[in-house]
Amino acid sequence: xxxxxxxxxxxxxxxxxxxxxxxxxxxxxxxxxxxxxxxxxxxxxxxxxxxxxxxxxxxxxxxxxxxxxxxxxxxxxxxxxxxxxxxxxxxxxxxxxxxxxxxxxxxxxxxxxxxxxxxxxxxxxxxxxxxxxxxxxxxxxxxxxxxxxxxxxxxxxxxxxxxxxxxxxxxx
Numbered sequence: 001x002x003x004x005x006x007x008x009x010x011x012x013x014x015x016x017x018x019x020x021x022x023x024x025x026x027x028x029x030x031x032x033x034x035x036x037x038x039x040x041x042x043x044x045x046x047x048x049x050x051x052x053x054x055x056x057x058x059x060x061x062x063x064x065x066x067x068x069x070x071x072x073x074x075x076x077x078x079x080x081x082x083x084x085x086x087x088x089x090x091x092x093x094x095x096x097x098x099x100x101x102x103x104x105x106x107x108x109x110x111x112x113x114x115x116x117x118x119x120x121x122x123x124x125x126x127x128x129x130x131x132x133x134x135x136x137x138x139x140x141x142x143x144x145x146x147x148x149x150x151x152x153x154x155x156x157x158x159x160x161x162x163x164x165x166x167x168x169x170x171x172x
Contacts, residue, residue, distance in 0.1 A: 073128065074124040078123070114168045124158065125158055128152075129155060130148065132144045
């Protein structure tokens with residue numbers, strides 16, 4: 001079975017997800033860190049940003065490099081979690097780059113179980129999105145929270161693929 005998601009659908013859901021994740025993430029951050037006025041918020045953002053070692057990855061000159069590296073790591077995470085479920089391991093994967101969409105990708109060249117597919121699809125969202133969000137919230141690092149939000153929103157295509165497989169039994 002071939003499952004596809006078109007770019008219009010991804011863009012529509014990206015905007016919605018960005019709003020929801022940003023709203024709830026920042027709301028939770030403000031509740032947890034009890035910021036009472038705008039100067040406290042600005043001071044905390046400054047403090048949080050410069051105290052988190054990963055903050056340099058979000059510095060403006062390095063943002064492009066961060067996004068490219070994040071995309072590469074995202075695809076490598078997919079591959080690493082698909083591999084145990086593929087009969088021929090690396091031969092079952094195809095890596096590439098779509099110039100017109102400026103996107104790296106990893107495709108499966110052979111069948112995989114529904115469970116293996118779902119695990120491989122969700123892991124970049126968990127590792128690069130959800131974990132940094134949780135880390136940022138628990139430790140008061142707004143930059144980690146924003147990094148996690150950015151990479152969660154960037155993975156909306158993966159989330160749509162998961163949604164499109166919800167009707168499939170995991171035993172297939």
